[in-house]
Every structure is written in C-alpha cells, then in structure tokens.
Amino acid sequence: xxxxxxxxxxxxxxxxxxxxxxxxxxxxxxxxxxxxxxxxxxxxxxxxxxxxxxxxxxxxxxxxx
Numbered sequence: 001x002x003x004x005x006x007x008x009x010x011x012x013x014x015x016x017x018x019x020x021x022x023x024x025x026x027x028x029x030x031x032x033x034x035x036x037x038x039x040x041x042x043x044x045x046x047x048x049x050x051x052x053x054x055x056x057x058x059x060x061x062x063x064x065x
Contacts, residue, residue: 004063006063007061010061010062011061011065014050014058022055024050025048026043026046
C-alpha cells in the first residue's frame with residue numbers, strides 16, 4: 001500500500017489548531033489597502049476556523065496534518 005500524499009496547496013493554506021480544527025487566513029489583505037476601512041483590515045488579520053461542512057474535505061486533503 002503506498003503512502004497517502006498530502007495536498008501541498010492545502011498544506012500551505014490551512015494549519016491545525018490544538019483542538020484538531022483547521023484555521024486559515026482571510027484573503028484581500030495583501031494590497032490595495034488604502035480604500036479598505038481600518039475595521040475591515042483589522043478583521044482580515046484574524047485567522048478563521050473552517051466550517052464544519054468543509055471539515056471532511058480538508059481532512060482528506062491533509063491526512064497527516
């Protein structure tokens with residue numbers, strides 16, 4: 001039986017939390033920041049937890065993660 005490969009693109013986007021959930025960074029926080037409000041930019045800094053409905057798919061992409 002061959003080893004199960006990790007999806008490399010998913011590995012760069014998600015990280016596992018201590019409780020076993022997956023966190024990810026929000027998009028739209030790299031450039032064109034002048035037109036975005038300070039409140040919006042603050043919110044984009046925070047990591048988000050993946051929704052329960054997507055958990056199965058992410059676990060399949062990151063079997064060793």
